[in-house]
Amino acid sequence: MADSFRAVKVTDHVYWVGAIDWGIRDFHGYATHRGSTYNAYLVVGEKTALIDTVKAPFVEELLARIGTVVPPERIDYVVSNHAEMDHSGGLPAVIAAIRPEQVFASTMGVKALREHFRLGREVTAMKDGESLRLGNLTLSFVEARMLHWPDSMMTYLAEDKTLLSNDAFGMHLASSERFADEIEDGVLAEEAAKYYANILLPLSPLVGRLLEKVGKLGIEIEMIAPSHGPIWRREVEKPVGWYAKWAAGETSNKAVVMYDTMWQSTATMARAIAEGIAAGGASAKMMPLRAAHRSDVATELLDAGALVIGSPTLNNGVFPTVADALSYLKGLKPRGLIGAAFGSYGWSGEAVGQIEEAMEAMKVELVGEGIKVKYVPDEESLSRCLSAGRGIAERLSAKAQGRGDSGLRGAG
């Protein structure tokens, strides 16, 4: 393996020694259509430190890449920025293989590593702001508590002005290229948005505070090296700007219409609602759940102003795909949405009411009454769907122009 997997030089003192997971398509419920990477970094000064490891099955690849820079057993320190197993799964095997002088993690990281791997006494806690000397280099630690786990931490190498940001500023994207400037802009924007929407959205207030905290540290950052996807060696202001925008919850006049259907009645209603949204001057993003993954719906919601959900009633309840997506989206706590529910039914018709209850629990402001249609929509019911779509577009337009109902969450 040693000749096949090589390290990639990132700065004068930093090497990428991670692994590329080309085949992963489901990352704990998030559809990783383009695979992912687990980025680990070797910092080589008078002493040598490994920052993070990789998912357990990729340890041999990690050790092989390290071996193209230094013999792995020459590593003095290992820093675990985050205990989630895509970064720490390989840690016990790496410790056994290289026997480092010390292993470091945040205070919460020490606890999390103990609870995951029964590692504890051999891991030293680093407090927020503490530093580790590598002789001629200094690693400083910045806690990023709850971004997105209690233990999350970033490591800053002052001499190379490089922030090893762990999950923050990352994306699930397997590629042969290691640097963002080698990858198409549209792909970067799409995957970064998807990552933020599915991992960080519920923590947006903390993201804003972390950006402020890093700003106040006054450190110069010329490179951001995250733990997934490409490294930002230029234009670091681009991902930082995206995060500032997403954390602020800026929305557009887009309405996400998420639905499923049994015999095309609810789908027909969805199409009529989309026609109304478009006729009202807003944009409808149709997400039929047999074709759209829940995590792609979450991505579309990142900048949407409205969420419209349709489901037939099945066995007195919400259709399973819709219930699944609703449960997922509720956990992501999207903010500032208006919304509505619709669906067809045969004889009981509970689904629309159940969706409305779920949307209210998500603090989505319902616009008008839910639309229920028995069996198959007729002209009159399709006309109601069209009007509902227009109504949503008008509310979005009013919101965009700053003259919306002051009761709208996030308005103004």
Ligand code: FEO
């Ligand atoms: Fe990439 Fe939270 O682990």
